[in-house]
Amino acid sequence: MGTCTIAREAYMENWLLSALLAMIIYGFWGFFPKIAVSYISPQSALVYEVAGAMAVGLATLFFLDFQLQHHPKGILFAVLTGIAGMVGTLFFFAAAQKGKIAVVVSLTALYPLVTVLLAVIFLREPLTGKQIIGLILAIGAILLLAT
Secondary structure (H helix, E strand, O other): OOHHHHHHHHHHHOHHHHHHHHHHHHHHHHHHHHHHOOOOOHHHHHHHHHHHHHHHHHHHHHHOOOOOOOOHHHHHHHHHHHHHHHHHHHHHHHHHHHOOHHHHHHHHOOHHHHHHHHHHHHOOOOOOHHHHHHHHHHHHHHHHHHO
């Protein structure tokens, strides 16, 4: 097993490291569109973002030796994830073009509330008292930032 493979498996297995890296990268994802849409339309920015996403997808396909797992429901929900992500991104770009990026990112960062609600309703995931308080505080923080 090569060094690259070991390193790749290590970061994928460590959920906390992966989550922190995602947070940092999403921070850039929230910042770059403000600059992009100051030069091009939100629709054009979306197309270029998809090109960037395709580059990452092709690199991932290469690292997987072109061996993708497949299951009809997995494929369906992965495609729905892409559709939801791109439609959401289009609206995000439009908001970034007109609004202050700090407020736009903060407001759209409420999306976990929707995810939590869906997880509770459809996946029957329980919420603890601490988690409920955290969600309420998150809503309060966004309201303070957006007003």
